[in-house]
Amino acid sequence: MLKTSYPPRTLASLIMVTTHSRNENGHTSHITQSKSLYHEKACQLANASTLSLAPMMDYTDRHFRRLVRLISTHTLLYTEMITANAIVQQHQKYITAQSDPMTHPNRYLDKLIGQGRVEPLEGPCVLQLGGSNPDILGQATAIVFEQSQQQQHPLCDYTAINLNCGCPSPKVAGSGCFGAALMSEPHLVKDCVLAMSQGCHSTLPITVKCRIGTDEHIAPFDTNNIHTPETKKRLYQKLCEFIDIVSSSGVVTDFQIHSRIAVLDKNFSPADNRNIPPLQYDLVYQLVHDFPHLSFSLNGGVDSLQHAQQHLHSCQGLKGVMVRVELIYFGFKCTLLTC
Numbered sequence: 001m002l003k004t005s006y007p008p009r010t011l012a013s014l015i016m017v018t019t020h021s022r023n024e025n026g027h028t029s030h031i032t033q034s035k036s037l038y039h040e041k042a043c044q045l046a047n048a049s050t051l052s053l054a055p056m057m058d059y060t061d062r063h064f065r066r067l068v069r070l071i072s073t074h075t076l077l078y079t080e081m082i083t084a085n086a087i088v089q090q091h092q093k094y095i096t097a098q099s100d101p102m103t104h105p106n107r108y109l110d111k112l113i114g115q116g117r118v119e120p121l122e123g124p125c126v127l128q129l130g131g132s133n134p135d136i137l138g139q140a141t142a143i144v145f146e147q148s149q150q151q152q153h154p155l156c157d158y159t160a161i162n163l164n165c166g167c168p169s170p171k172v173a174g175s176g177c178f179g180a181a182l183m184s185e186p187h188l189v190k191d192c193v194l195a196m197s198q199g200c201h202s203t204l205p206i207t208v209k210c211r212i213g214t215d216e217h218i219a220p221f222d223t224n225n226i227h228t229p230e231t232k233k234r235l236y237q238k239l240c241e242f243i244d245i246v247s248s249s250g251v252v253t254d255f256q257i258h259s260r261i262a263v264l265d266k267n268f269s270p271a272d273n274r275n276i277p278p279l280q281y282d283l284v285y286q287l288v289h290d291f292p293h294l295s296f297s298l299n300g301g302v303d304s305l306q307h308a309q310q311h312l313h314s315c316q317g318l319k320g321v322m323v324r325v326e327l328i329y330f331g332f333k334c335t336l337l338t339c
């Protein structure tokens, strides 16, 4: 049984926002209220553009997202990855600072999870979290939820929360099971997403960004053998297992798939991991075909809007294409950005 503990204030405010309404029998119907909040967010997610902006550390901060929002009202934006630990720690500072009238208590959390509050607002935007401890991830989403429900100065209003299962950086993959290393721990990922959903009282869609696999599934990694039928078959089997187990949580129906494996070997830099493992779009197309009840966005190596459109035409049922900052930056053609 999954146990998740939340900071006392957070739990109190969760109860406050969810116990107002009563059903016809006079019982509190917080479930109805959560469902309607969830429905609103799920619609926002579904109605966002098929083109999304990939999460990028040190790039997709709130200032950059504001710039993109000025160009396109529909592009689905992702924050850079924020670690769940950092949110929980900064929340603690926030609680402490509340007793000091000289300090603006929200500044700690604002840096991490704050969104632009000047028109045009951020619109559809997904907060990406990094972590592998269900308890901490649950606490972090509870804090995000609490901040979005503040009556006077809500810090944020995200459309969904995403778990990073694709980052291959040794700094991340090496410290416990984190980022792409989580692809070998689908049951742990399931616990994490359940805790995240529980943390926000099931009011936000939870999504997962991952790779098509890691070298652990096909070790040793060799660019020559990655396309052999046996390797591909094994890779796809493991990928299906991951998707199956994570989606069996019942809270994740939306996946963003980076179409390369992650090589977790410490001698492989993050840049190597974005360039050396070959792109295998066919595996993403196959997922779309084999899991018609789930939605998938394709990511990796998409370098023009025509290329993005090609994927959408070639793979009926593909929900969207996730592109890098540069494409948005240089594709200043607003109409095309909402393809």
Ligand SMILES: Cc1cc2nc3c(=O)[nH]c(=O)nc-3n(C[C@H](O)[C@H](O)[C@H](O)COP(=O)(O)O)c2cc1C
Residues within 6 Å of the ligand: 054, 055, 056, 057, 058, 059, 079, 080, 081, 128, 164, 166, 167, 209, 258, 274, 299, 300, 301, 302, 323, 324
């Ligand atoms: C500088 C940089 C920072 C990135 N930061 C993140 C991140 O915080 N979270 C994440 O899931 N992916 C991150 N990525 C990976 C991208 O989201 C994307 O999956 C990857 O670049 C593959 O797409 P591409 O081939 O179009 O570059 C980062 C990539 C770059 C280049």
